[in-house]
Amino acid sequence: MSGYLLEVRNLTKVFQGGHGAPRFGVNLAQLFGTGIRDDTAADVIAPQDGTIVAVRDLDLAIRPGEIVGLVGESGSGKSTVARCLMHLIEPTDGDILYENQSILNLRGSQLKAFRQKMQMVFQDPTASLDPRFTVERTLAEPLRVHHVTGRRDRRARMRELLDAVHLRQDHLDRYPHQLSGGEKQRVVIARALATNPRFLILDEPTSALDASVQVRIISLLQELKERFQMTYLVISHDLSVIRHLCEHVIVMYLGEAIETGPTTELIDNPRHPYTQALMSAIPIPDPDYVRARIRLKGDIRNSLPPEIGCPLAYRCPHAVEACFHTPQRLVPLDDQRAVACHRVINGEI
């Protein structure tokens, strides 16, 4: 027994190019921002057939009761990881173990049973609620599909769920357009809780909400975790949310983990240049806050294919010649933290 609730080994997901696939290579050279060596740009072009490696060799291990955060900007592969974990898409390579059993071969009733134990709260509550379903119908659906309760106990169970997310009984008759952003998020969380899952994947749980509502959803999630002894994987681009929810965090860039560690330590003392840039870009609500301005050049498409060198090489202020032709792997710094940057590992920065 490994003691992990969820274990991911070498997860890789490749999207084959083809009709309609985004063709990264085509205009890449022209998309480069200022200050990037345009003469070398042509070398960076991704495979012309449009094949995209969304996630590459990702390892993940989550103990029961832990909250782990997956951080990264758009295009980093975070949502692809979530969709693989939920068995919504098939990984290209690697294995996903839930309670020490691979979920990849689950089919039919076994898959359904697994999904009952592991639920997901999707990004953007407005988009993930059916506009023609009342809250009651939204909550009833998982109860019926997964045979959680009989018809008679269904209303009682819905009351429990509403209670858990601090909504009132009269919310049952409302349609999504009659709810505020925060209320919709609570309904979506209640729906995920309906099947008594042990594990929740939360994809950007607060990004569609106002600041004061964000804080209340964060404390609701903390409360629910304690109350139902749950385990979370939180996916977010917002390090503030990660800081307040997660014990452990994994920073992703272009489908790879580039830094991992305990949240507070990692946020207070980021080591990888990308994590540092991400931290320094977050606006802090204090006019006197002095930020170390670590600015990356260009954006995520100005990246080197990871099998050639460090994907950040073109954008990194610390890049040296070796970065352009040395693939970087996650290397432990101590027993808790790991980083994928040879300059950090060699103690040069």
Place this chain on the structure above:
Amino acid sequence: MNDHNATLRVEDLSISLHTRGQNVNIVDRISFIVPEGKVVGLVGESGSGKSMTALAIMQLLPKSASLAGGCIALNGDDLTRYREHDMQKVRGRDIALIFQSSKTALNPLMTVGSQIARVYRRRFGHSRREAWASAVDMLDRVGISRAQQRAKHFPHQFSGGMAQRVMIALAVACKAKLLIADEPTTGLDVTTEAQILDLLEELRRAEGSSLLLITHNLGLAAAHCDYIAVMHAGHIVEFGPVREVFHNPTHPYTQGLLSSVARPDRALLHGTTLTGRAPDPLSLPRVGCRFIHRCPARMPQCAQPVPLATVGPEHTSYCHLYEDMV
């Protein structure tokens, strides 16, 4: 405050919304100024009336809404007296608006180069050739490399961050004295957001323009603004220099808002966060404070008309707590 060097002076502005047979003042007698060459942040939660205020300044209010009083003075001229024909000259020439979503604000059927060139032709009477050259220059200035080729591309060929750069190029090309940016970085990644705001700041300084920055992100407001106007349910509840408002917030709403922001660099403060939600626009009290039902410092007189108190240098608060400072 020295009014004569204000680029924009909004006084007692009210906007009325016609909905379900009622007229509601969704923006109610707000006043603020944008001093020349300065950045003013209009902050507040969604639905507080920030974007409506911007649209009113441009006189681009939707049909369901209308001005219900007050004046909007741009360099001393009251825009509310202008007819549509005159406003068309003001837009672009004197005020330029940077929209929330560049993807929908840019014309999908025109190359970005010709969209910017059109500004130069109309605004400065450039020839076709001159206008195109200026457009390419402008794209280069906003950090789009190979501007010569990129100018021939359509908006859908740009990423979100690059399209927002095009939007900024379009707005700055006008050389307007006043820029209004409505959530200019919504939907962008934080590292891109930082790049875009740095760029906007650099160009704004170079042109000497003033900026009204509309945002719900208090972090952005703190980093980029000289003055802050805090909006709640159609009222400006607090206005003042950025340091004053952030370090010495006086209105209970501002205090609640500031303490309920999750920050990556410290743990959450508990106990002082905002409760409840912004009032429904259809059931707003006609007089008195609109924060009354959420306010921890509620008093009997809060249902009475609210005084505007001067709580510090250039710092005003719209609250009965400071009645003796009116």
